[in-house]
Amino acid sequence: MTKTLVLNASYEPLGVVSTRRAILLVLAGKASTLAASGAQYHSRSAVLDAPSVVLLNRYVRVPQRRIPLTRKSALERYGHVCAYCGRYGDTLDHVVPRARGGTHCWENVVIACFKCNNTKSDSLLSELGWKLPFELKEPHLNMASLISLRWDDPTWDEFTTPWRKHDLQLAG
Numbered sequence: 001m002t003k004t005l006v007l008n009a010s011y012e013p014l015g016v017v018s019t020r021r022a023i024l025l026v027l028a029g030k031a032s033t034l035a036a037s038g039a040q041y042h043s044r045s046a047v048l049d050a051p052s053v054v055l056l057n058r059y060v061r062v063p064q065r066r067i068p069l070t071r072k073s074a075l076e077r078y079g080h081v082c083a084y085c086g087r088y089g090d091t092l093d094h095v096v097p098r099a100r101g102g103t104h105c106w107e108n109v110v111i112a113c114f115k116c117n118n119t120k121s122d123s124l125l126s127e128l129g130w131k132l133p134f135e136l137k138e139p140h141l142n143m144a145s146l147i148s149l150r151w152d153d154p155t156w157d158e159f160t161t162p163w164r165k166h167d168l169q170l171a172g
Contacts, residue, residue, distance in 0.1 A: 002037060004051050005156045009059040013160050022051045031056050035155060052155050067139050069106055077139055083110035083132055084120070095136065097122040106138040 004022035006014045017025075023041060025031040027048075037052035067073055071092055082089035093112035096102030099122045110132065112120070120128065 002039065002050065003153070004037075005053045005153070005159060006031070007034070007053065007055045007159060008062070009056050011055065011159070013156075014056070014060065014062065019050045022054050023048060025054060025056075026051060029057070034159070037155075052153070053159055067106075069104065069109060074109055074111055078111040081111065082113040082116055083134075084112055084116040084130055087113050089113040089116075091117045093117050093120060095125060095132070097124075100124070107136045110136070 002019040003016045004019050006017055006022070006025075008014050019037070019039075019041075022031070026033055031054040033049070033051040033053070034055050035051065035053040036049040039050040041048045041050055067077075074092055075090065078089070080088055080090060083093070089111040091112050091114060093110050093116075094102045094104070095108050095110060098104065102108050120130070125131065
């Protein structure tokens, strides 16, 4: 099953749906096709080009949501890269250990490799002489970022890139 990018009336990426669902949105007059995928769908009386990107005709208000801190979400955010040595990392590490009063929140959790996690143990970074190469912040929920992580379709870049740049400006 192929996927289709859905844009709000403001051209903001909203999500990804099946191509069948996108065709139904277009046929119902709720969306228009911005880019075709090249595939065609045949019915008894018509031939339809499968959309790759659709634009909703009416603006849909999306409530602000927070990204929950889970192992999977942290691994996706940091791209499986150890915050201390830059190699492959697959464990969560609390910068200020929970044993020393650290909390389980985005401002205190990074990804670490097994070796760095064991070396750090329940020490503070200052005790080891280590520093983080970035500032810890709660991630801003941006659909363009999530879409680019989960679905790698180069034809969508022109529609998602401006929103990812906007997200970087807000975070910095």
